[in-house]
Ligand SMILES: Nc1ncnc2c1ncn2[C@@H]1O[C@H](COP(=O)(O)OP(=O)(O)OP(=O)(O)O)[C@@H](O)[C@H]1O
């Protein structure tokens with residue numbers, strides 16, 4: 001079976017930057033010629049279609065409830081990048097459908113079609129987030145460098161531990177300013193996890209607070225297009241590309257996903 005990578009982007013607290021991270025990481029990975037699917041799993045308030053400036057006619061609901069073929073449901077952003085949008089009329093989804101939502105068969109199909117699947121979740125621990133915990137290869141816990149958001153990130157790690165998550169956990173501390181002592185914060189987070197007996201993050205990444213985020217939003221375009229050299233773009237690109245290698249980013253690497261994938265296969269065969 002071909003290799004694929006499923007990355008679930010979650011947070012305890014809302015508004016911490018999950019959608020920005022998911023959208024731009026997906027675009028950056030697709031830029032490496034990896035077939036990439038971005039799933040907007042924020043059923044009620046998903047707005048990836050706004051970030052991408054597209055008008056979807058179908059949504060994730062059509063796939064998981066009506067078993068509509070995935071290829072007929074996605075919006076093509078570019079030859080390597082598809083979006084499975086959130087429903088445009090979430091208030092019309094009845095309770096029975098909501099409680100029956102499942103990502104399982106969608107992810108099986110997505111893994112067969114795409115090299116990388118990025119899932120943008122609603123904040124908190126919702127049904128689709130819980131399901132993704134069991135199916136993802138990596139879970140990005142996005143937080144801000146402030147106490148309530150950190151406390152909620154610890155809370156999410158508690159859930160991930162209790163739920164028996166096997167995926168690698170990547171802590172992403174977003175909107176870091178020069179006045180924040182990011183390395184100390186990351187290390188404190190690790191220590192808290194250790195003391196509480198929680199799954200510790202495999203990696204901790206800081207993303208700067210950067211006006212490029214607002215510029216990209218205003219133009220409904222990706223950071224790489226709007227502000228390719230901005231500090232946020234550079235840091236996010238490094239993190240996104242690190243998802244393609246188990247060891248993290250190779251500095252200055254320009255290898256495509258396919259060659260990285262081949263290296264991973266060879267490495268696994270040697271084990
Ligand atoms: N590094 C950053 N620098 C500056 N602004 C940022 C940064 N990251 C995110 N933002 C801004 O913060 C706001 C919230 O981001 P976003 O919608 O991605 O968060 P979210 O976690 O997906 O929210 P929700 O929980 O509602 O889904 C947006 O206006 C976004 O542009």
Ligand SMILES: [Mg+2]
Nearest residue numbers: 018019042121
């Ligand atoms: Mg969001």
